[in-house]
Amino acid sequence: MTDEKLLKELNDFALDIRIATVECLKSRGFGHIGGSLSIADLLAVLYGSVMRYDPKNPKWPERDKLVCSKGHAGPGVYAALALKGFFPYEELKTLNEPGTNLPSHCDRNKTPGIDMTTGSLGQGTSLAVGIALGDKLKGRDSRTYLIVGDGEAVEGLVWEAAMFTAATKVTNLMWFIDWNKKQLDGYTKVINDHGDFRAKFEAFGFEAIQLDGNDIAQLYDAVTAPIGDKPRAIIMDTVKGKGVTEVEETFSNHSMNVPAEVFDRWLDELRARKEAQR
Amino acid sequence: MSIVYNGSNDSKTFKDVFSTVIPQLCEKDPDVVYLDADLMSCIGMLKWAENNPDRAINCGIAEANMVGIASGMASAGMKPIVHSFGIFASRRVFDQAFLSAGYAKNDITVIGSDPGVCAAFNGGTHMPFEDTAIYRTLPGATVMDVCDTAMLAAVLEQSKDRAGVKYIRVARKNSVKVYGDDTEFEIGKGKLLKEGNDVLIVASGIMVAKALEAAKLLEAEGVSAAVVDMFTVKPIDFELLVQWAEKTGCAVVAENHNKIGGLCGAVCEFLASRHPVPVEFVAVEDEFGEVGPQDYLEKRFGLTAEHIVESAKMAISRK
Structure with missing residues (x-):
């Protein structure tokens, strides 16, 4: 990535997404913080x-x-959407309130900008394949981006959808595995080791790239490189x-329930970094 | 409506209807797309599919993925029609049908073929006695149990533009012909096939012809039976149901399905709240399926006109 201005812009945006995510979760006092923060850089890109x-x-x-198949990362996606003007920033504070447009898990019928429930x-994996195929049949040049959790990738359906994606060359669909090493009960390696993701996707017929998923420049380059067959x-x-x-x-950081002052401490850290980034 | 029932089999098979109507729907409507899980040839679609690869997607033996893909396509504006055998099209895919399609408001049509004893030589592993019950629990779903080819053509056409998840359970081979090809069907409206005063027979699918046969047998014994084809199990036509339950004062429900949760359940739920009358069931007891010729299995599981006659007399005696 050579565009320094864009790189800075995206790094700032990633930080804003993290701040907005924490503010969103603070409103209820608990929620899926770990997996929302791990994908903040991808969402920024x-x-x-x-x-x-x-x-x-x-x-x-x-x-x-965008299909965020790890739907519990909704708060992270909502943060990006609010910052981009899909709905007012203040609405982030309605997370999980009765009648809210922002439920814990992504819902395409409730939240402006959420493309799939x-x-x-x-389930999001097959849905993303369907969206990409539907767009092709409709003659659109749209692209679909699919985020799958590493813990999620133990679900057999993920591999049914992966096999289909590669076998039928659904090249307007891009897969992302959020290999953050942990799931609700602990380390993915301990619970049901998924092995080498890159080797698996390559074996399925993908062009598989492994990179630092919290590095904006690496993500940008990998996402924007021309797609082959x-x-x-x-x-x-x-x-x-992240x-x-x-x-x-915190070892158990899939979903955290902490007092408001702890959320404030986290916000202080993020805001201090933002200040330093200026 | 014309009823052409005389006990003889249809010259057309359900396969004939699939292989004619689905291509027609695709031709008329650019949004219709057909998905299967390696059973295209079983419903006569393979040849057309091979010539129309954009509109016919063979997902391989991965039914859950197929229903997810269909749901995603629906969100992109397509009108997917999905097929597999009834066991896969219900049990195997229900999580996807429920959430990816139903909850997410992605409208799809699911065809579950070989319902109940129609699975015959594929046996107990392939014999859905529970698919109607499963789909009835999906909010907003439409559940249909189809009895003949004229009906299948009509419901296929209507389903593609209907909101929600549509589940069509239907055989593949031929069946007893009940309706003339010019018959009009409206999803959600039952068909009164015969008026009667003493007992109401509510049937669906392969049991409709048997209900008409039973009504004839009852007539010979001086019993006047009304017969309703309740092909839409959900939403059920409760007005027709209540009207004829009031008139006759008792009912028999006949279906090629476990008596738990299907048409029997639906009829009783509505009658219990609107107009309670004695009801008897001609349906599968709480059992798994088994292998054999369909006529053997019909007797084995008590799905015959004679069982309907006996149940009608029992219902009348309980008035």
């Missing part, structure tokens, strides 16, 4: 530069689509809870 969309017309058929792990899978080596030291250092 996609919504900050790569994806084609119109916040005033969120259902615009020609838009690019997810949360039952694995194989669909691309990007294995993102990430840190669960960007907030205390969350990164």
Whole structure:
């Protein structure tokens, strides 16, 4: 990535996404912090530069689509959407309130900008394949971006969808594995080791790239490189809870329930970094 | 409506209807797309599919993925029609049908072929006695149990533009012909096939012809039976149901399905709240399927006109 201005812009955006995510979760006092923060850099690249969309017309058929199959990372995606003007920033504070547009897990019928309903792990993968195929049949040049959790990738459906993606060369769909090493009960390696993601996706017929998933420049380059005749899978080596030291250092950080002052401490850290980035 | 029932088999098979109507729908409507999981040839679609690869997607033996893909396509504006055997099209895919399609408001049509004893030589592993019950629990779903080819053509056409998840359970081979090809069907409206005063027989799928046969047998014994084809199990036509339950004062429900949760359950739920009358069931007891010729299995599981006659007399005696 050679565009220093864009790089700075995206790094700032990633930090803003993290701040907005923490503010969103603070409103309820608990939620899926770890997996929301690990994908903040990818969300910054996609919504900050790569994806084609119109916040005033969120259902615009020609838009690019994001399927966050690890639907519990909703708060992270909501943060990016609010910052891009899909809905007012203040609405982030309605997370999980009765009648809210922002449920824990992504819901395409509730939240402007959420392209698919997810949360039952694995299901987003097939849905993303369907969106990409549907766009092709409709003659659109839209692209679909699919984020899959590493813990989620134990679901068999993920591999059914992966096999289909590669076998039928669904090249307008890009896969991302958020390899943040942990799931609800602990380390993925301990619970049901998924082995070498890159080798697996390559064996399935993908162009598989492994990179630092918390590095904006690496992500940008991998996402924007020209697509050949194989669909691309990007294995993102990430840190669960990335960007907030205390969350990164907490073993059980899938979902955290902490007092408001702790959230404030996390916000202080993020805001201090933002100040330093100026 | 014309009823052409005389007990003889249809010259057309359900396969004939699939292989004619689905291509027609695709031709008329650029949004229709057909997906299968390695059973295209079983419903006569393989040849057309090979010539129309954009509109016919063979997902391989991965039914759950197929329903997820169909749901995603629906969100992109397509009108997917999905097929597999009933066991896979219900049990195997229900999580996807429920969430990816139903909950996410992605409208798809699911065809589950070989319902109940129609699975015959594929045996117990392939014999869905529970698919209607499963789909009835999906909010907003439409559940249909199809009895003949005229009906299949009509419901296929209507389903593609209907909101929600549509589940069509239907055999593949031929069946007893009940309706003339000019018959009009409206999803959600039952068909009154015969008026009667003493007992109401509510049937669906392969049991409709048997209900008409039973009504004839009852007539010979001086019992006047009304017969309703309740092909839309959900949403059920409760007005027709209540009207004829009031008139006759008792009912028999006949279906090629476990008596738990299917048409029997649906009829009783509505009658219990609107107009309680004695009801008897001609349906599969709480059992798994088994292998054999369909006529053997019909007797084995008590799905015959004679069982309907006996149950009708029992219902009348309980008035």
